[in-house]
Amino acid sequence: RKEVEQDPGPFNVPEGATVAFNCTYSNSASQSFFWYRQDCRKEPKLLMSVYSSGNEDGRFTAQLNRASQYISLLIRDSKLSDSATYLCVVIRFSGTYKYIFGTGTRLKVLA
C-alpha cells in the first residue's frame, strides 16, 4: 500500500463549482500534513497546512481525520486559476522530518 494515496483525477469542474479532494495515508506515525499546489512543470508551492481542528484560508478548507487517516481539501467558488495539481504531503519523522508526497490530484476548472 502506498504511504500517501490520492485520486489522480483529472477533476474537470465548471467555474464557481465546489470541489473536494481526499488523501489517505498509511503510516499512523505521520506527524504533520500539508497541501501543496503544483502548476505544470513548476515547483510545488505550499497551499496550506492541515490541522486536526480543520483550517480555512479564503475559499480553501483543509481537514484532517487522524482516526481514519485521511486529509481533505475543499475548494469553493473555483476559479480558472485554480487549475493545477494538488499534492497531499505527509511529514514523517525518521531521523529527520521527511516530506512524503502523494501523486497529486489534477484539477481543471472550465470556463
Place this chain on the structure above:
Amino acid sequence: EPEVTQTPSHQVTQMGQEVILRCVPISNHLYFYWYRQILGQKVEFLVSFYNNEISEKSEIFDDQFSVERPDGSNFTLKIRSTKLEDSAMYFCASSVRDSEDTEAFFGQGTRLTVV
C-alpha cells in the same frame, strides 16, 4: 521574498556523463533537500543534508549520487554516471529548521534529460 534558486533550468547530457545540479538555498536556512519528479509521477525524496553531512537518504540515492555544500551558499547534487532513468525534474528545497510544522521552500527545479 527570499527564494531557493536552481541552475541550470534545463540540462541535457549523454548517458554515462557526470552532471552537477546547483542550488542556492535561502540564506538563513539550515536544512537542505533534494527531491526528484519523473515526468507524470510523484515527487520523491532523495536526500536531506544538515551541518555539512547527509541526514537521511532514500534508496534512490545510491553510490552514483552525492551532495556537497562547497561554500556557504551553494548546495550541489552530483550524478556521476547518468542513466536514461535519471531523466527527471530535480527540486532543491530548504527549511529554517527540521520540525514537523516547518515549511520547506522549493526551487523552480532543474529538468535533466539524459540521452
